[in-house]
Amino acid sequence: MTITTFGAIIGLSVSIILIIKKFEPFYCLVFGALVGGIVGGADLVSTVEYMANGAQSMAPAILRVMTSGFLAATLIKTGAVDRISEEIIKILGIKKSILGIVLSAMVLSAVGVDLDVVVLTVGPIGMSIGHKLGYSKLAILLAALGGGKAGNIISPNPNTLAAATNFNVDLSSVMLANIVPAICGVLVTTVLAKTLINKVSKINIDIDIQEDENLPSLFASIIGPIVAICLLFLGNVSSIVVDPLVALPVGAIVCIIATKNLVHTKEYLSYGVEKMQGVCILLLGTGTLVGIIQMSNLQHSTISLLDTLSIPQFLLAPISGMVMSLATASTTGGATIASSTFSSAILNSGLSGIAGASMVNAGACVFEHLPHGALFHASTKSVSMDLIERFKLIHYEIAIGLVIVFVSTIMQFFMMSL
Template sequence: MTAIGALIGLSLSILLIIRKLSPTYSLIIGAIVGGLLGGLSLNETVTVMTEGVKEVTPAVLRILTAGVLSGILIQTGATTVISNAIINKMGEKRVFMALALATMLLCTVGVFIDVAVITVAPVALSIGKRLNLSPSVLLIAMIGGGKCGNIISPNPNTIIAAGNFNADLSAVMFANILPAVIGLFFTVFVIVRLMPQSVKNKKTMMQTEDKEEERNLPSLRTSLIAPVVTIVLLALRPAVGINIDPLIALPVGGLCGAICMKQWKNILPSIAYGLQKMSVVAILLIGTGTIAGIIKNSSLKDWILTGLDHAHMSDVLIAPISGALMSAATASTTAGATLASSSFAETILAIGISAVWGAAMINSGATVLDHLPHGSFFHATGGVCELNFKERLKLIPYESLIGIVLAAGTAILYIISN
């Protein structure tokens, strides 16, 4: 089918998302329109859409089971304990590094980036109020750290990129460790310093309490058990050749953590909470799979390859650029990584890039433009720090710079290592 049809379908999906229609339905409608305008019959369009959904089904299963780990970490208060410990340990003098590191580590252990920011934000705003720091600069520190953690985590974007390339998840996570560290320091020592840090007009910041909710929080030692067990299980394959699928490792790590934190009574509510959060992503992935099927069966990827060739760009850039373009289209790291990896995996493998590096570059590329206003991340993170639309909009160039550094870091590391 023609690239024009796929582009019109994708553009329609974006327009419908901006107009506040459900992202899943927007993607499905865009897929139908794209297929028909691209030259397929109605039956052929539906077939291509369902084939696209079939390809994301393994990732959907893994993402749903990841809800066990995520739900337990959040509902037991383990995420709060871990973030507070980092911030308290590093102190107010290193507040930006503490915030970025706390958010990074929360994402690294499998917490969604928007949830990680929401978790750390009350502590950040409390410190910001005492030090007269702008909510915008506090938020960019958290977002930067979250993006760095997101590319080395068992989060949906990493799971689905690895799955579409048939690459080992732990190896894909490991490939981006150095770029993530570089991105962390770039956020703290470059991006933060480019922004005004103090509150000049003394605007009212969100009122936060310094004390925690009146509930029994676990100790730091027991809070770390769930992520540590998960990481150890995922690391067994590259370390000793024992392959434990994320579908098993993620819930086992969460359950071990709940038992060690003596949160038996909270296991079922935590699992229900995690399933609810992951179901939103799983449903989004189904919609993403439909438009991915259309794009994969169109000549759009050939257009992109021709454009890169005419621009005299290296074939290595196909992976990060496709991740960036698809994240811009969907304003989502997960959907962007899904579209890019499902549409370009065969092409990337065919030019000689390994499955691990192809998945890693698409994953980091998907952080470049995943924060645009037609996505939920833009509004959720702005709302938690009480930024209006205009204030939140001003952060986009800084976020994009962080994403570019992450994507470039992975691409350069691949070139050096090969």
């Protein structure tokens, strides 16, 4: 039984409206999926079956996301994230402080720390620098958000994991494919943030971030992520393929040993599960909606629309990522729904799995910061900014995301034409 395109769109719309109204996202997605299936012409039994199948398809991604939480937890709880960000800013110096904040956020995101934690970590450090130099909160926050956005598309974070899993390609290959777009994102973020240095409110709270002598050394802080990333990239240079399910926990163990925190291993494991369970629950809810969309005519309708508008079919990859991130205000939700729903059509357009996954992932970063998502509110809190001022950054963030997805698309189109 095929669900109509109208039903799929109604289901997606219901989910979006309820999420915007601040209902629990998991139930919004499940309820939207149920409504979409019934409105789309399926009976109740078939609708529930499609939802269950969709949620089941999320299992591989959820398993890898849960294990990635161990590495993220060790980086956060050992103080590694603080040491890494402090050292980057210290090395670049005050004169290049904006670039330092951007790179700090990028590196933290790229090694597997989720964006909420990145902005909450880098924000106070940026506030301290901004107070001393007379910079605006807008400049500091945009630097942290843009850097995090750039790092997120080359990271082992849930969005990249989901895209790689759904296109059945190596995570490391998807990470590698977006390095140049990430660098472009860093450059654009730095330029835009500098234009905001003297705009709107200045930081008038004296925040002095003292260096904590209890933080681990820089080597101990970075060795865990380096080991994890090297293991992931083994498959690109040899016949040895290490799945993220193994590589990321190994990196976590190395980090724990290097920082001499073996006694806290149980605590970090618990924190990792706690940190990732919200993402995994979101993925389950997303899966129910994906199940309905996959059984609908939405793919064919979308392809027909692209043909009518004379838009190349390979652009379905970045466009689907952008549209789904607009719907969910989440890189994870956007990348998951787009890659699950449109992977077959994207591959049929002539793109490789790596190209499709990287473009979807890049597209999903464009609208992740919208007000109906968690990042908007976490970032607002990170620099104690009022909501009216926070809204003034949205178009800058969209611009950074568009540059990233444009460069990613051009690169993959060039590779496809070779």
